Amino acid sequence: MQRTKSNSLSTLALQKFKKNFWGVFSFWFIVLCAFIAIFAYVLAPDNSQNANQMHLSIHSKKPGFSVKMLTIPSANEADQSFFDRIFFGTKNLDIEIPIEDYSFHNTTLKITPYTEGELIGISKDIPLDNFPKGTGKEEIEDKFIKNHSFILGTDKYGRDLLSRMLVGIRISFSIGFVAVFISLILGISLGAVAGYFGGKVDAAIMWLINVTWSIPTLLLVIAITLALNKGFWQVFVAVGLTMWVEVARVVRGQVLSVKQMQYVTAAKALGYSHFRIITRHILPNSLAPVIVISAANFAGAILIESGLSFLGIGAQPPMASWGAMIKDHYSYIILGKAYLAIIPGLGIMSLVMAFMLIGNALRDALDVKG
Known part of the structure; x- marks a missing residue:
């Protein structure tokens, strides 16, 4: 017996979506970004909290820069669970020092800190007591002195730019999910009530929609953010509270059309609530x-958050945010190190473009008439 093909609208929409190359490509790109956002600290070379390990002596270095890094372990151990380290970063109490050269002298390790240009670094003596007891010279060389490469270079504070980019993707994804969730809850609820009941209820909700719509989005977000105080979650709520209007208008229009259908009339006749x-x-x-x-x-939420962070009222330092990274480095564009601002800019552009492309693909796939 031959299996009959399912002709449900969802199956047809999925088949149409699979034929859209850019839609499928954007979907997998977003899945990859989501994976990176979840496991950012596992993938990042600098797994300290907020990837905030600063080395001012190697600031603003070009992509591919390498340096010897001496790690002096802390006597105190950070109390952290395994999952806390994976999802929120390691509380790094160790001291890292970029060095040019080193040598062992009896009970001390003599180092020459990294310096730029023609400056000669002043040698420092570090007692071997700073390392765990019983650690020999070869073990110190093997465990605590390593060649550190910065794939995307360092920012103006000497932090690993790649690690900041990987951790910063969390902000963009989080703002998107939370803001869209808030906008859907408010927009669907108010739009459905307005379209279904009509009359004075519809007029009151439409008045609220029109008033909210008339206020510039960025201005409204800034006002709400300042009212709730600057911070991480405040921005999420502020952006969500400004994006519900368009959802409400569309849902209202759809409900006005659907409520005239016979199955809705039948449901009313059966006495359903x-x-x-x-x-x-x-x-x-x-x-x-x-x-x-x-x-x-x-x-849109990603762009708004980036704009707020650029203005200094979004995610606050030392939290990694692509918008804040552009703010910190936009002046470097004319100083020959434009990549410091261009790299986070490309990150924002690629993520926003992926969501726009997947939105276009979904529109085409869900167009039954097409």
Whole structure:
């Protein structure tokens, strides 16, 4: 017996989506970025919290820069669980010193710290007592003196730029998810109520939508952020509270159309509650455009957060944020080190473009008439 092909709308939409090269490519790119965001500290060369290990003597170095790094272990051990280290970074109490040369003299390790240009570094003597007891010279060379390469170079504070980029992707993903979640909760709820009940309820909600819509988005976000105080979660809430308007308008329009259908009339005749009719009969048949808007809102949230961080009212230092990284280094564009601002800029651009492309692919896939 031959299996019959499923012709459900979801199956047809999935088949159309799979045929869209840029949509599928964007989907896997976003999945890769999500994986990096979750395991950023496992992948980052600098796994300290916020990838904030500073070495001012090697600031603003070009991609591929290498230097010998001496690590002096701390006598105190940080109390951290395994999962805490993986997902939130290591509380690094060790001291790292970039060096040019070193030699052993009896009970001391003589080092020449790294210096730039023609300056000659002043030698320093480090007692071998700073290392664990019983550690020989060969073991010190093997464990505590290593050649450290910076694939993307270092920023103006001497931090590993690659590690900051990997950890910074968390901010962009988090702001997108939280802001879109808040906008969907508010937008779908208010839009469905306005479209279903109509009359004065519709007029009141539409008045609120129009007032919110008339205020410039960035200005409204800044006002909410300042009201809630500057910080990580405050930005998420502020962005979410400004993105619900478009969702509400689209949902309202869809509900106005769907509620005229015969199955809705039948549900009313059977005596079902308004809540059940809205949630089980109207909304499931109205959410296709909302999925597309959510992808665009995700991209918009990333851009808004980057703009706020650039203005200094987004994620606060030492937290890694792509927008803040551009702010710290935009002046380097005219100093011959433009890559310090261009690299995080390319990160923002690629992630936003991926969400816009997947939004376009979803729009085409969910277009039943097409």
